[in-house]
Amino acid sequence: MSHRRALLAVASRPRCRANSRRDPRRVAGTQVRAVDPRARTAETEAGRLSYDVLSVIPPNRTMPFITDAGLGTPFVDVDPKSFRSTRDERIYAVGDNADTPYAKTGYTAMDSARVAAQSIAGDLGVSAPGAALPANVCYPMVAPDRALHIETHWALEQDATGAVHVRVSGRHDDRARASYARLRREWETRTLSTLFGP
Ligand SMILES: Cc1cc2nc3c(=O)[nH]c(=O)nc-3n(C[C@H](O)[C@H](O)[C@H](O)COP(=O)(O)OP(=O)(O)OC[C@H]3O[C@@H](n4cnc5c(N)ncnc54)[C@H](O)[C@@H]3O)c2cc1C
Numbered sequence: 486m487s488h489r490r491a492l493l494a495v496a497s498r499p500r501c502r503a504n505s506r507r508d509p510r511r512v513a514g515t516q517v518r519a520v521d522p523r524a525r526t527a528e529t530e531a532g533r534l535s536y537d538v539l540s541v542i543p544p545n546r547t548m549p550f551i552t553d554a555g556l557g558t559p560f561v562d563v564d565p566k567s568f569r570s571t572r573d574e575r576i577y578a579v580g581d582n583a584d585t586p587y588a589k590t591g592y593t594a595m596d597s598a599r600v601a602a603q604s605i606a607g608d609l610g611v612s613a614p615g616a617a618l619p620a621n622v623c624y625p626m627v628a629p630d631r632a633l634h635i636e637t638h639w640a641l642e643q644d645a646t647g648a649v650h651v652r653v654s655g656r657h658d659d660r661a662r663a664s665y666a667r668l669r670r671e672w673e674t675r676t677l678s679t680l681f682g683p
Pocket residue numbers: 541542548579580581582589590591592593594623624625
């Protein structure tokens with residue numbers, strides 16, 4: 486997804502005429518042109534969408550001091566295998582500030598922190614098992630007890646010339662399910678425990 490495009494998620498009940506499907510819809514990476522909160526409609530590149538709950542994530546930007554420091558524009562240029570800055574080897578950037586092929590999500594931010602930590606440990610002479618590249622698993626909640634499922638994996642492959650290519654694979658399931666909501670809660674519990682302790 487381009488960083489300049491808003492991410493739009495639309496949750497709509499069956500009564501909405503524009504969205505006659507039984508399940509809520511997810512519309513990713515479309516340009517939002519206008520929102521009418523009274524009519525509960527959003528004008529987008531993908532047409533007029535009706536909604537009950539509208540979640541718009543604006544284009545992602547980094548803090549000015551990062552670009553001022555010459556670490557990259559619009560995000561910090563890093564080696565996607567270690568998250569080390571390609572402009573200053575003393576610096577690592579993870580999460581939304583890093584310019585990588587990976588999605589900008591909390592899930593990949595957690596994974597990328599592990600990869601960077603292992604790289605730093607290696608530099609300090611501590612032998613650590615190589616961390617896998619970040620993946621992304623999202624369970625967008627569309628009702629208190631139901632969620633969707635989106636999963637993305639990235640692989641870096643070097644061709645005969647030495648150029649590195651990114652292979653992206655994944656799957657998504659837009660059927661709102663209670664099982665996904667349960668998996669999301671498990672992920673949240675695991676993540677909070679990793680960050681702050683049990
Ligand atoms: C509406 C919305 C929904 C989302 N839903 C999901 C989801 O369901 N699942 C998922 O995985 N991801 C989700 N994301 C993405 C996820 O929130 C981000 O990818 C993730 O938070 C990035 O982590 P980060 O640590 O890189 O940055 P952040 O979480 O943004 O943390 C950066 C921190 O730095 C602080 N800061 C900024 N400037 C300065 C400064 N000058 N000095 C000191 N501190 C500063 C900020 O206050 C902030 O606390 C969502 C994002 C949005 C906006």
